[in-house]
Amino acid sequence: MQINYAxxxxxxxxxxxxxxxxxxxxxxxxxxxxxxxxxxGEMTSIATEGDRTLFFDFLPLDLGRVRGMTTKFxxxxxxxxxxxxxxxxxxxxxADGVIFVADSQEEKLAENIESFKDLEDNLAEYGVKIxxxxxxxxxxxxxxxxxxxxxxxxxxxxxxxxxxTTAIAATGEGVLNTLKLAASLVLDRLNAKTPGADxxxxxxxxxxxxxxxxxxxxxxxxxxxxxxxxxxxxxxxRLSSKTDSVDDFKKFTLDEKKKLLESxxxxxxxxxxxxxxxxxxxxxxxxxxxxxxxxxxxxxxxxEQYLKDRKLSLDNLRNEATKNIIIxxxxxxxxxxxxxxxxxxxxxxxxxxxxxxDKFGDKDIDAAKPAVLAAIKNARKRELLSEFxxxxxxxxxxxxxxxxx
Amino acid sequence: xxxxxxxxxxxxxYKEDLDQIEKLLDEFLKLSNAKGSFLIDKEGxxxxxxGAVQQINPETLSALVAGAFAATKELAKLLGxxxxxxxxxxxxxxxxxxxxxxxxxxxxxxxxxKTTVGMVNLYSKELNTKLEKIFDIAARRVVKEQQMEPDYSxxxxxxxxxxxxx
Ligand SMILES: Nc1nc2c(ncn2[C@@H]2O[C@H](COP(=O)(O)OP(=O)(O)OP(=O)(O)O)[C@@H](O)[C@H]2O)c(=O)[nH]1
Ligand SMILES: [Mg+2]
Numbered sequence: 281m282q283i284n285y286a287x288x289x290x291x292x293x294x295x296x297x298x299x300x301x302x303x304x305x306x307x308x309x310x311x312x313x314x315x316x317x318x319x320x321g322e323m324t325s326i327a328t329e330g331d332r333t334l335f336f337d338f339l340p341l342d343l344g345r346v347r348g349m350t351t352k353f354x355x356x357x358x359x360x361x362x363x364x365x366x367x368x369x370x371x372x373x374x375a376d377g378v379i380f381v382a383d384s385q386e387e388k389l390a391e392n393i394e395s396f397k398d399l400e401d402n403l404a405e406y407g408v409k410i411x412x413x414x415x416x417x418x419x420x421x422x423x424x425x426x427x428x429x430x431x432x433x434x435x436x437x438x439x440x441x442x443x444x445t446t447a448i449a450a451t452g453e454g455v456l457n458t459l460k461l462a463a464s465l466v467l468d469r470l471n472a473k474t475p476g477a478d479x480x481x482x483x484x485x486x487x488x489x490x491x492x493x494x495x496x497x498x499x500x501x502x503x504x505x506x507x508x509x510x511x512x513x514x515x516x517x518r519l520s521s522k523t524d525s526v527d528d529f530k531k532f533t534l535d536e537k538k539k540l541l542e543s544x545x546x547x548x549x550x551x552x553x554x555x556x557x558x559x560x561x562x563x564x565x566x567x568x569x570x571x572x573x574x575x576x577x578x579x580x581x582x583x584e585q586y587l588k589d590r591k592l593s594l595d596n597l598r599n600e601a602t603k604n605i606i607i608x609x610x611x612x613x614x615x616x617x618x619x620x621x622x623x624x625x626x627x628x629x630x631x632x633x634x635x636x637x638d639k640f641g642d643k644d645i646d647a648a649k650p651a652v653l654a655a656i657k658n659a660r661k662r663e664l665l666s667e668f669x670x671x672x673x674x675x676x677x678x679x680x681x682x683x684x685x
Numbered sequence: 686x687x688x689x690x691x692x693x694x695x696x697x698x699y700k701e702d703l704d705q706i707e708k709l710l711d712e713f714l715k716l717s718n719a720k721g722s723f724l725i726d727k728e729g730x731x732x733x734x735x736g737a738v739q740q741i742n743p744e745t746l747s748a749l750v751a752g753a754f755a756a757t758k759e760l761a762k763l764l765g766x767x768x769x770x771x772x773x774x775x776x777x778x779x780x781x782x783x784x785x786x787x788x789x790x791x792x793x794x795x796x797x798x799k800t801t802v803g804m805v806n807l808y809s810k811e812l813n814t815k816l817e818k819i820f821d822i823a824a825r826r827v828v829k830e831q832q833m834e835p836d837y838s839x840x841x842x843x844x845x846x847x848x849x850x851x
Contacts, residue, residue: 281696282696282697282698282726282728282730282732283696283697283698283833284697284698284703284732284733285697285698285700286699286700286702286704287698287703287733291731293728293729293730314849315848315849316848319848321742321744321745322742324748335752336748336752340744340745343844343845343848344844346840346844347833347836347837347840349837351844352744354729354730354744354748356729366759367756370752370755370756370758371755373727373755374726374728374729456849460842460845460846460849463841463842463845464838464842464845467838467839467841468838470837470838494835495835684835
């Protein structure tokens with residue numbers, strides 16, 4: 281995808297993939313035929329004799345200006361025949377979305393499966409996972425008597441639970457639907473997703489259009505929606521309230537919100553990094569954290585009561601625990617000699633105690649020592665972590681929309 | 686991890702970069718006496734075009750040039766080269782000189798009898814060095830400000846719907 285702010289242009293690349301003769305070129309021909317003149321360019325086909333694609337077909341679509349950006353889709357088909365493997369791969373480079381045109385005929389099943397595997401391999405060579413790329417599978421040639429049942433095709437070919445459509449490309453049926461679905465998957469990606477949101481691809485049957493979200497920040501491909509952010513603020517507010525009275529998080533000032541957003545961004549960065557490192561919090565680990573937390577609750581208060589007072593759910597708390605566990609594991613992994621760096625000298629304890637004496641009331645230094653140690657350790661961990669966040673932040677694309685807070 | 690990140694990166698061009706790029710292209714056209722030049726990213730999207738080449742469809746040219754270049758790269762591999770950095774096609778009146786810029790873009794320059802392939806090649810080498818510098822700086826910039834309308838995607842979907850209903 282190219283986003284050209286200077287020319288106010290967005291250009292996306294969609295690639296039609298699939299076995300030989302499945303109907304990829306036919307899809308493009310129909311689109312070329314049906315799109316109004318002002319929205320399309322010439323269709324270019326590099327074909328052998330007959331109708332087999334040799335290199336690729338190309339059809340540029342121009343939607344004109346949308347919200348100030350001239351929006352273009354560049355449609356390509358690959359040659360399906362097995363021996364054009366390297367051409368297929370190079371046409372796939374930089375694809376923002378893929379439409380896999382499958383031939384529904386029973387005798388083509390093996391070719392479909394092979395071509396789908398080939399797609400997976402070629403994407404992988406560009407560092408893209410097949411279940412992460414916007415992908416639509418089109419079950420084509422539904423008119424033929426030997427067409428297999430869609431359920432069976434789903435089970436045998438669609439191993440990644442991709443969105444699917446049915447079509448008779450030769451008559452144009454289903455062609456535009458497929459294109460629209462693929463385009464909208466690509467566009468959803470542009471409007472990045474909320475972390476933790478359900479990312480399951482929609483099936484062709486249910487056409488529920490999601491409401492547009494307002495985003496307060498974007499961290500790589502994950503967007504942070506305003507509603508998600510507000511929820512985060514609320515939970516943080518309630519967790520941090522010393523008393524059990526629960527005030528509205530809206531009392532946060534803009535500066536406080538900016539800080540909270542920063543910490544949420546750090547959290548998202550951390551989760552992204554944890555995912556790459558395959559670091560997870562197991563259910564057992566989370567349970568242990570919750571148990572420890574419950575034991576620490578003052579005067580035998582039950583966890584239920586604590587949560588109820590703060591209008592929190594157990595899930596809120598489990599999320600916090602998950603975060604803590606993952607943070608713990610990541611810092612162990614990325615910060616060398618963690619334990620040595622967390623060793624605290626006696627003089628530091630004394631120093632901290634004397635500068636913060638008011639916080640310890642009438643406790644003398646020995647009585648306050650555990651609290652002092654914990655405070656210093658936490659501060660140091662935060663320091664180390666912020667180094668790490670800075671490093672992560674430098675390697676990522678972060679956009680912050682303060683005006684949306 | 687870093688590579689991965691680069692591979693999936695969107696190609697984003699800002700006004701400040703493009704202004705510089707276009708200035709360089711104009712300079713290059715003047716020096717080399719070529720008719721016009723296209724800057725294309727490796728995925729086949731046009732970045733910008735300069736000079737008297739309006740009659741050529743830039744989208745199709747970009748797709749074909751990027752495709753041809755990718756194919757040539759395969760050819761280079763067969764010969765044990767990593768890639769061929771320059772390609773030249775001779776026509777009866779117009780010729781095209783295609784050259785790779787760093788690892789993310791391609792320039793395609795159209796010229797006729799007013800100059801020679803040697804001149805075009807010479808100045809395009811200088812051009813490429815300068816372009817690469819701009820790309821490097823641009824790639825390292827951290828994007829902070831929102832530049833796209835939040836309901837952009839939904840609006841495009843609506844537009845697609847309307848386009849096909851007619
Ligand atoms: N019966 C029937 N025939 C179809 C359908 N779609 C395409 N065809 C026919 O299938 C043949 C191959 O279609 P193409 O679009 O050229 O196939 P392709 O996928 O581009 O093939 P390659 O370029 O070799 O990869 C043509 O004769 C089409 O008319 C369909 O839905 N039903
Ligand atoms: Mg074809």
